[in-house]
Amino acid sequence: MKNINSFLQAFLIVISLFLVISIIFNFLTQKEVKTQILTLKEFKEIIENQSSAIEKIVVFPQKINVFTKEKIFELPKDQNSSFYDLISLLNIEKEKFSSIPTDFREPQNISLILNIILNLLPFVILFWILWSLSKQTQKGSMQIFSFGKSGIKVYNPNDPNKITFKDVANLQEAKEELMEVVDFLKNPEKFLNIGAKIPRGVLLVGPPGSGKTYLARATAAEAGVPFFYISGSEFVELFVGIGASRVRDAFAIAKKNQPCILFIDEIDAIGKLRGVGLIGSHEEREQTLNQILVEMDGFEKETKVVVLAATNRPDVLDPALLRPGRFDRKIVLDLPDIKAREEILKIHLRDKKVGKINLKEVALRTPGFSGADLANLCNEAAILAARRNKEFIEQKELLEAIDKVILGPERKTKVFSKKEKEVAAYHEAGHAIVAHYLPHSNRVEKISIISRGRAGGYTLKVPKEERNFYFKKEFLDEIASTLGGYAAEKLIFSDVSTGPHNDLEIATELAKQVVTRFGMSEKLGPISLTRQQKEFFLTSDYSEKTAELIDEEVKSIINQALERANKVLELKIDKLHKVAKVLIKKEVIERKQFERLVEDKKGSLNI
Ligand code: ADP
Ligand code: MG
Ligand code: ZN
Numbered sequence: 001m002k003n004i005n006s007f008l009q010a011f012l013i014v015i016s017l018f019l020v021i022s023i024i025f026n027f028l029t030q031k032e033v034k035t036q037i038l039t040l041k042e043f044k045e046i047i048e049n050q051s052s053a054i055e056k057i058v059v060f061p062q063k064i065n066v067f068t069k070e071k072i073f074e075l076p077k078d079q080n081s082s083f084y085d086l087i088s089l090l091n092i093e094k095e096k097f098s099s100i101p102t103d104f105r106e107p108q109n110i111s112l113i114l115n116i117i118l119n120l121l122p123f124v125i126l127f128w129i130l131w132s133l134s135k136q137t138q139k140g141s142m143q144i145f146s147f148g149k150s151g152i153k154v155y156n157p158n159d160p161n162k163i164t165f166k167d168v169a170n171l172q173e174a175k176e177e178l179m180e181v182v183d184f185l186k187n188p189e190k191f192l193n194i195g196a197k198i199p200r201g202v203l204l205v206g207p208p209g210s211g212k213t214y215l216a217r218a219t220a221a222e223a224g225v226p227f228f229y230i231s232g233s234e235f236v237e238l239f240v241g242i243g244a245s246r247v248r249d250a251f252a253i254a255k256k257n258q259p260c261i262l263f264i265d266e267i268d269a270i271g272k273l274r275g276v277g278l279i280g281s282h283e284e285r286e287q288t289l290n291q292i293l294v295e296m297d298g299f300e301k302e303t304k305v306v307v308l309a310a311t312n313r314p315d316v317l318d319p320a321l322l323r324p325g326r327f328d329r330k331i332v333l334d335l336p337d338i339k340a341r342e343e344i345l346k347i348h349l350r351d352k353k354v355g356k357i358n359l360k361e362v363a364l365r366t367p368g369f370s371g372a373d374l375a376n377l378c379n380e381a382a383i384l385a386a387r388r389n390k391e392f393i394e395q396k397e398l399l400e401a402i403d404k405v406i407l408g409p410e411r412k413t414k415v416f417s418k419k420e421k422e423v424a425a426y427h428e429a430g431h432a433i434v435a436h437y438l439p440h441s442n443r444v445e446k447i448s449i450i451s452r453g454r455a456g457g458y459t460l461k462v463p464k465e466e467r468n469f470y471f472k473k474e475f476l477d478e479i480a481s482t483l484g485g486y487a488a489e490k491l492i493f494s495d496v497s498t499g500p501h502n503d504l505e506i507a508t509e510l511a512k513q514v515v516t517r518f519g520m521s522e523k524l525g526p527i528s529l530t531r532q533q534k535e536f537f538l539t540s541d542y543s544e545k546t547a548e549l550i551d552e553e554v555k556s557i558i559n560q561a562l563e564r565a566n567k568v569l570e571l572k573i574d575k576l577h578k579v580a581k582v583l584i585k586k587e588v589i590e591r592k593q594f595e596r597l598v599e600d601k602k603g604s605l606n607i
Contacts, residue, residue, distance in 0.1 A: 181223070185224075188259060200299060201308075204309065258305050260305055262305055264308070270292070435481035436603075441481045445591050476514075483503065514557060
């Protein structure tokens with residue numbers, strides 16, 4: 001749809017410009033119509049009888065122009081006869097025009113050129129408009145002017161700002177795997193001579209922001225070869241066949257510039273399982289995907305192009321893409337753990353001015369952050385420091401930037417009523433108290449009722465340590481503390497606000513995972529009951545009866561968790577009041593102060 005609209009738009013712009021230009025052109029040519037062509041007799045008459053009205057005479061090789069105030073007269077003349085010949089031929093007395101300024105020019109050529117220019121101008125302008133439109137459209141979504149062009153981007157390996165492996169924190173295994181690609185691109189003959197099988201396609205898999213694009217670029221820089229970038233989503237076009245021709249173009253460019261890396265970002269946009277999806281769009285995608293397969297299969301043994309591709313949805317990829325000779329290597333990039341987060345922070349603070357900072361603490365408080373989030377955090381901290389006219393980024397800015405990255409900017413404009421603030425304070429205090437007193441929930445790191453984005457406040461909890469597996473009781477305590485806000489509101493105000501609806505979603509989702517994914521429910525037993533979502537269709541591997549059982553189990557987990565949260569809050573209602581009151585006054589409580597306020601040790605209630 002968008003394509004058609006923009007096409008229409010472009011069409012209208014061109015048409016209206018055409019109109020404007022033709023009006024201008026008409027106006028210009030009309031001036032010439034006003035000039036009156038003279039016969040020799042008329043010419044003689046004018047010179048002899050109206051000489052006082054004549055402002056000047058301009059003599060061109062092929063015409064003579066006589067300018068009066070109102071009009072321009074023109075007398076065509078033979079190129080070979082001179083003006084004075086003509087005068088004497090016509091018997092005009094010299095005195096008659098001796099007072100008239102007379103100009104002799106050779107501008108026939110100039111006016112000819114002018115004429116040509118004027119004639120060509122509309123076309124030049126038209127061409128220019130089309131050209132700039134097509135340039136614009138390559139950036140935007142409208143690609144109507146770039147049929148068959150891949151719109152491929154290239155990064156120069158000699159760019160002084162290039163990133164190499166040393167700019168990539170952590171991801172040690174991935175780097176080692178990619179080192180093989182680097183070795184090959186640096187010294188292909190060595191591999192070819194010995195007959196080694198060369199990596200053709202490498203698939204980078206990882207959640208958004210985990211550094212797939214970043215690492216791919218670093219690989220090219222490391223090998224010192226050009227990096228050709230193209231995104232799968234750009235291939236998906238309205239018109240069938242365009243994607244395929246762009247793939248052909250991209251591969252042709254890469255092959256011409258070998259050795260090089262061709263990077264296909266978001267390959268899942270094209271490489272989706274064939275045969276599923278919207279009618280119409282899948283035909284185009286299928287052709288595009290087929291073209292990629294054809295191109296990769298058609299690589300000669302000595303082609304020095306390595307194709308890297310990235311996706312965060314490996315589950316939807318067509319298996320044909322993963323066959324030998326295609327993307328037969330897979331590198332998984334995980335979200336960074338606490339140590340890796342510290343390293344990434346270090347890298348992104350390298351070229352910024354920092355004062356006294358403690359990156360361990362920042363890393364501790366950012367579980368679940370991707371590399372992109374961390375890079376963003378560093379930038380936000382720098383902006384904060386600059387706004388405060390500081391010379392250095394300090395810990396304060398870094399910690400505040402965490403909130404900003406998680407929840408969006410502070411809502412300064414929206415003022416909360418006293419009541420709203422009170423509700424928010426008890427809500428967050430409820431989360432914190434429940435989390436603190438239950439033994440297996442995460443530790444409270446910070447509580448805030450400064451409203452950001454859509455959230456009225458938040459309680460930051462972090463795990464004691466990051467592990468690869470978790471126990472059921474940990475999930476149950478986590479669900480209980482997630483419901484702590486809701487429980488506190490009910491307990492104190494005998495009512496609930498719309499505030500906790502997000503909490504309820506999170507708690508329910510967690511409970512569902514406990515039952516269906518981790519098989520931790522007693523009633524259903526240790527089986528995986530995940531529903532796979534493929535495009536629009538939910539395919540379930542279980543009966544409606546099982547679905548009912550799942551619902552029951554989820555409900556019972558939620559209810560039990562809520563009961564436990566209630567119990568904690570009832571028992572420790574004095575602490576709830578204490579924390580909430582401080583929150584209302586100070587808006588933010590850090591871990592140390594919180595622990596002082598509640599006095600009791602973490603996990604001291606075993607409910
Ligand atoms: P993806 O392509 O996986 O969505 P990107 O490669 O675009 O993610 O990463 C986004 C940004 O995150 C990068 O530009 C980089 O600044 C930062 N980043 C991600 N991973 C790392 C890492 N391991 N070391 C340093 N920076 C990283
Ligand atoms: Mg990316
Ligand atoms: Zn909440």
